[in-house]
Amino acid sequence: MSGADLPLWAAVLIAALVVIGSTLTLIGALGLLSLRSFYDRLHAPALGASWGTGAVILASMALFSLQGGTLQLHEIIIGVFVMVTTPVATMILGRAALTRDVADGLIAAPGSEPGSETGGDQSPPA
Amino acid sequence: MKRFLPHPVLSLALVLMWLLLTRFSLGQLLLGGAVALVAGRALATIEPEGPRIRLGALWRVVPLTAVVFADILKSNLLVARRILRGARAPSGFVRVPLRLRGPMPLAVLALILTATPGSAWMSWDEEKGELLVHVLELDGTDWPALIRDRYEAPLLEIFA
Numbered sequence: 001m002s003g004a005d006l007p008l009w010a011a012v013l014i015a016a017l018v019v020i021g022s023t024l025t026l027i028g029a030l031g032l033l034s035l036r037s038f039y040d041r042l043h044a045p046a047l048g049a050s051w052g053t054g055a056v057i058l059a060s061m062a063l064f065s066l067q068g069g070t071l072q073l074h075e076i077i078i079g080v081f082v083m084v085t086t087p088v089a090t091m092i093l094g095r096a097a098l099t100r101d102v103a104d105g106l107i108a109a110p111g112s113e114p115g116s117e118t119g120g121d122q123s124p125p126a
Numbered sequence: 127m128k129r130f131l132p133h134p135v136l137s138l139a140l141v142l143m144w145l146l147l148t149r150f151s152l153g154q155l156l157l158g159g160a161v162a163l164v165a166g167r168a169l170a171t172i173e174p175e176g177p178r179i180r181l182g183a184l185w186r187v188v189p190l191t192a193v194v195f196a197d198i199l200k201s202n203l204l205v206a207r208r209i210l211r212g213a214r215a216p217s218g219f220v221r222v223p224l225r226l227r228g229p230m231p232l233a234v235l236a237l238i239l240t241a242t243p244g245s246a247w248m249s250w251d252e253e254k255g256e257l258l259v260h261v262l263e264l265d266g267t268d269w270p271a272l273i274r275d276r277y278e279a280p281l282l283e284i285f286a
Contacts, residue, residue, distance in 0.1 A: 024202060028243075031209035039246070040217050043205055043262045046243035051202045074146040087240035087247065094248045094260065 010066050014059045021055030028052060038097050042090060049086040053079055130163075132170035135179065137162035177230035178286040190280040194238050197276070201244035205262060215265040219248065222257040222270040226278050231285040238277050245269070
């Protein structure tokens with residue numbers, strides 16, 4: 001799999017997509033380390049699951065389509081499955097944290113009192 | 127039609143997936159079609175009622191997809207900046223009253239909100255019809271209005 005037989009513009013485009021995708025995923029991983037509350041950290045992996053995956057998939061499709069001379073689209077399935085399955089994990093984690101924090105009294109049940117729309121800055125129990 | 131093809135969307139998606147995974151040919155189309163038909167009927171024994179989709183409003187899927195992809199890109203950049211440069215606005219919960227009902231439309235909305243890095247679906251109150259979303263950057267954006275206008279309105283039209 002050498003890139004030597006690719007035109008320059010294609011190589012640059014594909015390399016840029018791979019770098020963008022992996023950089024976004026890396027930033028998402030950094031966010032998982034650095035963000036303060038559990039609910040904030042819930043958002044970080046979504047970077048890797050959305051355009052992190054998306055850019056790498058686009059690069060892969062472009063590379064193999066240009067090399068093989070036929071349109072390669074099966075990477076789309078990876079993207080669809082990642083997109084469809086990520087919310088399951090996120091929702092389970094989010095609801096578990098919310099249930100526990102409300103039960104522990106760390107957060108007033110956000111649905112119960114009108115007007116209170118914050119609560120995410122509170123740290124989860126250690 | 128209804129008895130033969132109880133879940134047309136699922137069957138169509140399965141045929142497309144089959145053709146993408148194998149090489150496109152008439153034989154694979156027939157084989158994939160058979161698998162899709164059997165799978166559709168199998169699901170019908172568990173879940174007799176599929177989502178009701180208005181065929182006339184199906185074109186709205188295209189602008190909705192474009193809006194979602196652009197929003198995901200925008201929110202990727204926002205979240206990346208927050209992680210690298212620190213918070214500019216506090217995070218918090220937002221309650222969004224919705225008119226949307228039914229497991230399938232809500233699942234699609236959950237997918238959209240979770241795929242967008244700046245917002246995460248927390249819980250859904252079936253009785254009140256109220257959605258709880260956690261938003262990473264509460265910068266004054268009217269989130270309930272944004273979700274209602276950008277995502278809920280087209281979904282209401284697509285799903286009958």
